[in-house]
Amino acid sequence: MTQLRVAILGATGAVGSELLQLMEQRDFPVASVRLLASPRSKGKTMRFRGQNLPVLAVSEHLFDSVDVAFFSAGAEAARTWAGVAQGAGAFVIDNSSAFRMDPKVPLIVPEINWHRARPDVRYYPVGNCTGILLAMTLAPLRRFGAIKRVVVSTYQSASGAGARAMKELEEQARAFARGEEPSAKVLPYLILFNLFSHNSPINEHGYNEEEWKVINEVRKVLENDDLPIEVTCVRVPVQRAHSLSVNVEFENPAPSVGAVREAVTAFPGLELVDDREGNRFPMPALAAGRDEVLVGRIRQDLSSKHAISLFACGDQLRKGAALNAIQIGEKLIESGYLVHRS
Amino acid sequence: MTQLRVAILGATGAVGSELLQLMEQRDFPVASVRLLASPRSKGKTMRFRGQNLPVLAVSEHLFDSVDVAFFSAGAEAARTWAGVAQGAGAFVIDNSSAFRMDPKVPLIVPEINWHRARPDVRYYPVGNCTGILLAMTLAPLRRFGAIKRVVVSTYQSASGAGARAMKELEEQARAFARGEEPSAKVLPYLILFNLFSHNSPINEHGYNEEEWKVINEVRKVLENDDLPIEVTCVRVPVQRAHSLSVNVEFENPAPSVGAVREAVTAFPGLELVDDREGNRFPMPALAAGRDEVLVGRIRQDLSSKHAISLFACGDQLRKGAALNAIQIGEKLIESGYLVHRS
Numbered sequence: 105m106t107q108l109r110v111a112i113l114g115a116t117g118a119v120g121s122e123l124l125q126l127m128e129q130r131d132f133p134v135a136s137v138r139l140l141a142s143p144r145s146k147g148k149t150m151r152f153r154g155q156n157l158p159v160l161a162v163s164e165h166l167f168d169s170v171d172v173a174f175f176s177a178g179a180e181a182a183r184t185w186a187g188v189a190q191g192a193g194a195f196v197i198d199n200s201s202a203f204r205m206d207p208k209v210p211l212i213v214p215e216i217n218w219h220r221a222r223p224d225v226r227y228y229p230v231g232n233c234t235g236i237l238l239a240m241t242l243a244p245l246r247r248f249g250a251i252k253r254v255v256v257s258t259y260q261s262a263s264g265a266g267a268r269a270m271k272e273l274e275e276q277a278r279a280f281a282r283g284e285e286p287s288a289k290v291l292p293y294l295i296l297f298n299l300f301s302h303n304s305p306i307n308e309h310g311y312n313e314e315e316w317k318v319i320n321e322v323r324k325v326l327e328n329d330d331l332p333i334e335v336t337c338v339r340v341p342v343q344r345a346h347s348l349s350v351n352v353e354f355e356n357p358a359p360s361v362g363a364v365r366e367a368v369t370a371f372p373g374l375e376l377v378d379d380r381e382g383n384r385f386p387m388p389a390l391a392a393g394r395d396e397v398l399v400g401r402i403r404q405d406l407s408s409k410h411a412i413s414l415f416a417c418g419d420q421l422r423k424g425a426a427l428n429a430i431q432i433g434e435k436l437i438e439s440g441y442l443v444h445r446s
Numbered sequence: 447m448t449q450l451r452v453a454i455l456g457a458t459g460a461v462g463s464e465l466l467q468l469m470e471q472r473d474f475p476v477a478s479v480r481l482l483a484s485p486r487s488k489g490k491t492m493r494f495r496g497q498n499l500p501v502l503a504v505s506e507h508l509f510d511s512v513d514v515a516f517f518s519a520g521a522e523a524a525r526t527w528a529g530v531a532q533g534a535g536a537f538v539i540d541n542s543s544a545f546r547m548d549p550k551v552p553l554i555v556p557e558i559n560w561h562r563a564r565p566d567v568r569y570y571p572v573g574n575c576t577g578i579l580l581a582m583t584l585a586p587l588r589r590f591g592a593i594k595r596v597v598v599s600t601y602q603s604a605s606g607a608g609a610r611a612m613k614e615l616e617e618q619a620r621a622f623a624r625g626e627e628p629s630a631k632v633l634p635y636l637i638l639f640n641l642f643s644h645n646s647p648i649n650e651h652g653y654n655e656e657e658w659k660v661i662n663e664v665r666k667v668l669e670n671d672d673l674p675i676e677v678t679c680v681r682v683p684v685q686r687a688h689s690l691s692v693n694v695e696f697e698n699p700a701p702s703v704g705a706v707r708e709a710v711t712a713f714p715g716l717e718l719v720d721d722r723e724g725n726r727f728p729m730p731a732l733a734a735g736r737d738e739v740l741v742g743r744i745r746q747d748l749s750s751k752h753a754i755s756l757f758a759c760g761d762q763l764r765k766g767a768a769l770n771a772i773q774i775g776e777k778l779i780e781s782g783y784l785v786h787r788s
Contacts, residue, residue, distance in 0.1 A: 253749050255749070259601070277619045277622050277638070280623075281620040281622075293729065293731060297684050297685050297730070298684060300729040300731075304725075305725070306722040306725065310722065310746070332748075334748070334750070334755060336599075340641060340682055340683075341682075342639050361652065381648075383647070385642065387635065388639070389635060389640040401652075402652070405676045406651060406653070406661075406676070407676040415678065
């Protein structure tokens, strides 16, 4: 198998470190890995296959001879470096939102729309974490006919705001235990024992940026540009798994619970967790560190004969970000698009 | 003003202690207060107006000469003692679910349906906490015409499972800070940094008991027996305020955001918190310890021309329980139904 020269931009972040771990765990064919970050992370080291690798301050020549560069450094860094990396001959798989909605760029969740990949495309964005989890939840339901409307409320973990927000949540718990007043520095409000509307700017329609991304990206991934989606994004005091309470109205009468369970079970990347008797359903404590998106609490909605409700939970850093990125890389290799350039 | 001989059954619980505090803060006309609980709380004392009052093990004669008894001891205790207290001549205001759905019993949220109170009724249940908060959120929207369907996802605090669950959440934070594995004893799963589907039994339709209460009680309070309500109840690591993400579809086209804001502002017991620019919306950190239910994140739903979304947050122990009980008592006094019997 081809062995690749890999770069990770934003290596020290929450998604960056997850990328590195996943490459090790999944035996991603790494010949060498270059860890890149902003100058303030220079001098740090990170562990990979028993070695301490140095973190380098990103600069143009560091993309030389790179076959594939994984980006998780935000939209601004992506705008700066995606062209440079591609110019140096690398494929770019980018966790940022910079080019996701560009009509020329495919937005891929491999289980759903790998057919959108093309040999001439060398830049692949990874969707918004909540959007990926919602798309994964909706994808198997398409077999029941056209979806009329989706209403979603989210329970989003601190990891979605980065490693510093995760640390802040834990630090607030420690402050509480010491009997001190916990303070908020990274997130706008206290997150311990609290929750709040997603901390991104609100547009003229009253939706925040996260909700806007979810609506538009899910439509793009599901190739259904007019799909009516209503979503309310909320941050909760959870470390790294996002949950979604999802109501789906179909044009047809609602499918049976059994049929939905079958569809979920059959869909790659999903795991059915739906034990009514044991009161065991998807939750962060089960989803964290897992690759699968857990789906359950499936029921026919008694308020509408055309609707079902379900509850999904997935690791924001895995399927919501790093795992989806690695999967795109793996599929690019499998398809023969991404190879070691000599 | 009439001075009343009061009893509190379940005085040592989360709602019981809140009742006692509210009586002091609101100058409820208390001539004397008898604190009743199960035998295992006997010997405890509780503070009221500068005095330490003893907690007594509940028994029949302790309802003698009581004008009004507040119950917050669960459905079984209510079934045992409601008749006894009424037989002794007391009004009973009961936080349990025991008789809420009895067609002969009014289910009152004073701001919404006080007209259901009658001089001959001496037993008043207090609705489910989430149900009260949802009814309060929906009540002002009725001016915009018939509601077609409501879809709700909740974010429910530990207090809804009682004082021991609140302590468990805090104890888990302390265990985490000590570097220990937090353990779950009161709630079925870890609640710190986690969330899960409400821990009540699931019925044959796939709804848990909490969801079933919300659906049926909100219909009863709003006097709209067929109102289609879909609700998903979720427990989150928050101490004492419940949040609700609410989507409301009307028969008519959706009202404007301005009109909804006005309706919320004008409704007693609600407070509008809807600052898009400052990204400040209802959240537990603002609602805890407050009497008002906070409502905001109001927007026209772009997935349906007939729908709006909003987000509400209220103190589960206040408006969700003890405050609503005290308000019923205050209204009974004001109406001249509840008086000191000589």
